[in-house]
Structure formats: C-alpha cells, structure tokens
Amino acid sequence: MIEVKDITKKFGRKKVLDGVSFTANKGEITCLIGINGVGKTTILNAIMNLTPTNSGEILIDGEKIHRETYEKITFIPDAITMLPQMRITDAMQFMKDFYHSWNQNRADELISFFKLDPNDRISSLSKGNTAKVNMLLGLALDVDYLLMDEPFSGIDIFSREQIADVFTSHLVEGRGVIITTHEISDIEHLIDKAVLLNDGVVLREFNAEEVRENEGKSIIDVMREVYQA
C-alpha cells in the first residue's frame, strides 16, 4: 500500500499541496482526478521523492522511500524521457542497464501488444506510439506499483483504447496503479478508487463501485457534486 499522509508542498509562496492524504492499495487502480494545476503531478513526484515536500510523510508498504524502493515502484511521466535519436530497442537496453526489475519477456510482449517496431527511432514515432513506448518502458519493469501521469492526454481514440486495454490484462494484474487524469470517461469502469483534488487538497476519496451501489451515482455525478457545490 502507498500511504500519502498530510503532505504539503510550496513552490516559493505558492502552496501547491496543502495537506494531501490518501491511500492506494496493491491490486487496485487509484485515480487522482482534478483539473490542470491542482497538484496531481506534484503528488506523483513527491511519492517518487523527485521533489522535496515541506511536511507530511509518504510510506510505501510501510517504509519511507529508499534506494531499493525504486526496484518496486516506477513512474511513467506524461512525456517520454528517452533521447529522441534512440531506437526503441536502445531505450529498452537503457532501462535494462538501470533496473534489475527490467523484464525483457514482458517488454517483448508489450512490443507486440502495442504493435511497435523495436527498430524505430523515438523521434520518428507518432504521438500515440510515443505514448505507448513510454508506457512500455514502465510496464516492463517487475514492480509492485506503477504511477502514471496523464497516460491518455493528447492521443487518438484507438491508442487510448489500446492503452486502456493494458489495465484489464495480466500486464497490470495484481499491481497497484496510481493514475492521474482530468478526463475520466476513458477509464470510468476501470478504476477502483477515485481521489478528487482541488487547490492542493483532497475533496473526496471514494470507491467507485461503492458509490454506484450505495448512492446510485457515477464518478462524474460525484465530481459534479464536489466541484460545483
């Protein structure tokens, strides 16, 4: 389980996170929802310890993040971090050199799942295929937790569907996923838990199926209540 406990973060005088708390379980898909600028990416960066927080605590399976943690949690940023002149196969080699948890079999499987050509250069890929390579580099790690920042934004519907298919496959099964989005409709039926954010605070954290069952509401209904109240 990933536990985010009352974290605050300031950029200069601006408070970006103002006491954010939530949990994300292994084997579940947790979705951080909010418009641009509410601090979603900052939260993911904080979990990965890529940015210091001003207060609060983040625990991964009960421990603070340390060197070995990076073998069991990974971050898929919203833009690919590989050099443009690299071929997909170079990018995979790069990941393999860095991480023990790199699983080449799974990487090969993802190559065919996404119908990619490993000899293509990153710079020559369409936006949709770049997003798929970006996903591949994270998904091919044998990690317990995956953080994904806006994996659906700015790509065509078929690529979005292909990426959404990953969530119902064994490629994600059993792992804990935290995904951020400002567009819920692609994944409304895929997520276990929704965390609604605004202005650096959590407005509501709920299990999607429970809200449907107990209140007869969709995730979007709850968002409307929370954001337009």
Next chain:
Amino acid sequence: MNIKINSRDPVYIQVIQYFKEQIATGVLEPGQEISSRRELANKLKINPNTAQRAYKEMEEQGLIFTEGNLPSRITKNEVIIKQVREELILEAVNTFIASVQSINVPLEEAIGLIKKNYEKNPGGQEGNQ
C-alpha cells in the same frame, strides 16, 4: 458480447444481470464453459476486481460453478435456471406495471394494448441492456 455498461449502476450487478439474461434465454447453456475473469474484464473493458466480484456473487447464487482449477461453467441446476427466468420476467412485468400505473392506464386497456402490440414487435432485443 453486446452489453452496454452504464455508469450509475454497480458494474458487477450489470454483469450478473447480463449473465442472467443469457442463461434465461438459453444463449448460455447449462454446463457451458464461460470466459475467465480476466477475459471478461478485457471484453467489457471493466476493472478485473469487479469481474472477480461478479463471478464470486454468481458462484454464491449458484448461477455458475467452478471445479478445481478448471474454467467456470453455467449451472446445470434446472431449478435455478427456471428461477432466473421467472425472476427476469417478473422484473420486466413489474417495471411495466409501474410505468402504466403512473399514467393511470386501467388493467383491461393495458392488456388489450399488450395483445395488440406484442406480435408487432418481434425483435424483443430493443432496450435490452
């Protein structure tokens, strides 16, 4: 698989409802093997934990059964299959009654209209989700 998942009802209940309809109409036959949980999640684009929950619930209701590590199958229990069919019919009738009562249609008139229109509408699949 033509099932349209709506976003307000619990997804696992919609999945169970879908299976009940398939069982009642005989599309899924007694003892027939069904998709694995993951295959179902993938086909319907739903959360695998939800598919798992739907199967668990159906198992408890006796709609499906699983032997050891084999794929789950539709029940062979005819009493249960008959109950499912009756349950679906009753549900549909109750919905119908509620909607005609809300616009004050007398029973005789409703029955007349049913008889008149029943044959005209052979598809039967419409609005069936």
